[in-house]
Amino acid sequence: MAAAISLAREGARVLLLEKNEKLGKKLYITGKGRCNLTNASPVENLLENTVSNPKFLYSAFHHMDSFATMAFFRSIGLPVKTERGNRVFPSSEKASDVNKVLEKELRRLGVEVRLHTEVTGLLVEDGVVRGVRTADSRRREEVLEAQGVLLATGGLSYAMTGSTGEGLEFAAASGHRLVEPVPSLVxxxxxxxxxxxxxxxxxxxxxxxxxxxxxxxxxxxxxxxxxxxxxxxxxxxxxxxxxxxxxxxxxxxxxxxxxxxxxxxxxxxxxxxxxxxxxxxxxxxxxxxxxxxxxxxxxxxxxxxxxxxxxxxxxxxxxxxxxxxxxxxxxxxxxxGFQEAVVTRGGVSTKDVRPGTMESKIVENLYFAGEMLDLDALTGGYNLQIAFSTAFLAGKSMGERLLQNSDTRS
Incomplete structure (x- = not known):
């Protein structure tokens, strides 16, 4: 959702594909249902609390730090508050309110959302992503062409929310190295x-x-x-x-x-x-x-x-x-196991992704964000901050790339 918002704000036509019956399913259970959005601390602290590949996040954190994340949520109608340990929560203490304001912003920007739609594979030709294959709830297949694709399918933690690893499989099938996913914060x-x-x-x-x-x-x-x-x-x-x-x-x-x-x-x-x-x-x-x-x-x-x-x-x-x-x-x-792990450690190797844009080094016009990358941090809002930072940077970079290469920008 954050990546789609960032991309749409660049003026692109955006289609958000979600295999679940609703958006942001994992958000509902974060922070014991209260959603610890971020940690209100400087970039240096964000980096210190990142366990895997903190240097990779320099650009993403400087593009959108925790204070920018707080400002973003306030700007779309979500008051936030800071508690012990600089943990930031919605003032309402309801994770559902985070979803509501993100969905409202998606609608305002004209992002098309398709629920019950599972991506089954990437369309890659000559090292360039051309779109995706999908299947709906009745397993009817469809090919969707696109000028850019952004994968933000999460890791393997809490499979009941939809994090079952398909995005990692797509990345591996298209030539990306995977660091073996293991449970973390478990x-x-x-x-x-x-x-x-x-x-x-x-x-x-x-x-x-x-x-x-x-x-x-x-x-x-x-x-x-x-x-x-x-x-x-x-x-x-x-x-x-x-x-x-x-x-x-x-x-x-x-x-x-x-x-x-x-x-x-x-x-x-x-x-x-x-x-x-x-x-x-x-x-x-x-x-x-x-x-x-x-x-x-x-x-x-x-x-x-x-x-x-x-x-x-x-x-x-x-x-x-x-x-x-x-x-x-x-x-x-x-x-x-993963079913009790807060996050997944491992995923798409950061060596195969450009830290300044989140674009793949292997497949042109393919971008990554969030937990499917080999990035993880300690508890306290840091992992969601990684998700928001990488998503906003990926969306903006993708939009700028489309602006350079196309008039249709779809």
Whole structure:
């Protein structure tokens, strides 16, 4: 929709093809139905939070940064607000309102929209795209000629919204390299099954690091959640974006339950708790240090008798307790599937796309935008900003190209 608007604003005749029964189906579920449109921060921050190929986005982000995105939505009738972490949402907190204003702008610009229309292939002759093949809901086929084609079919995340990978197949069939798509911003499964006993436990103000062998790949501070299969929550989703495709050694998650305290400070804190609970058994002395549901599971990793009186816990045993609180490790078995992934990592290689226009280097007059490119970022509005930035740049570039090459501009 954003690409069609950008292209139509250049004066081109635009046909938007959508295989679903309505436009923007994935938008309805973004931000838990509130739609985190962007992140109100400078381009430098957008780039820092882009995980894959940030340099490729210099032109796109400078063409349309987050503040331009906010201005665009205000201009078409959508008030927005900024919340914690510079996350930007519609003031109404309804993702459906984002769709409404985009559809209204499409109508205003005269963009023709065809629903229930599936693109089945590209028409490419002599290295130039000439149009597309389509099939409607009754599987009736049609060939549509065009002077330019823009693919914005998304990745493989949430297939129920229509992201089933056809666009990636079209790109590959026309000679483009694909970086293997994998789930990103996704919960992680762990080998240790301790999560089952802590299912539903949410932790706040903790630190989480992802390691591949001895190499730290990610570290963040915030919230996480134990589930029936492993770990989830904002910190874990962010860590998943850095999970190596081909791990050399084991990937592990290191949880620091007390990131605000050094080992020495935490040891002093534990010692004070022990002194205040000298008549209690070791297992009953940690209520003010750890969540109740975590204590029996956590202590299972320590070689300390649970019934041992606190005043008999040795200095070495206390040091082991402190060390575990600062480095509670889980071995990553792997990510959950695309159906639980916020975004897709991988897609059309950025090496085959011109960063200043989003046009293919392989097929003339073919453009790409959004998640089907090998671009992904952390949570916080960054992935939608990538979508809007690449879409507006692609639409404008495509329109300018048509203006140069044709009078009909269709």
């Amino acid at each position: 919960p992680l499964e762990t080998r240790e099954e301790e999560y089952a006993a802590m299912q539903g436990l949410a932790l706040k103000n903790v630190s989480l690091a992802l390691w591949n062998g001895k190499k730290k790949l990610y570290e963040g501070f915030g919230e996480m959640l134990f589930t029936h299969f492993g770990l989830s929550g904002p910190l874990v989703l962010s860590a998943s974006a850095y999970l190596p495709r081909n791990m050399q050694g084991e990937a592990t998650l290191s949880l620091d339950l007390k990131p605000g305290l050094s080992l020495e400070q935490l040891d002093a804190r534990v010692l004070r708790e022990f002194q205040a609970n000298m008549r209690k058994a070791f297992k009953n002395s940690l209520d003010s240090l750890l969540p109740k549901t975590m204590i029996p599971v956590f202590l299972g990793r320590l070689d300390i008798q649970l019934e041992k009186p606190v005043d008999q816990v040795t200095k070495e045993e206390r040091a082991a307790l402190v060390a575990l609180m600062k480095d509670y490790r889980f071995t990553v078995k792997g990510p959950r």
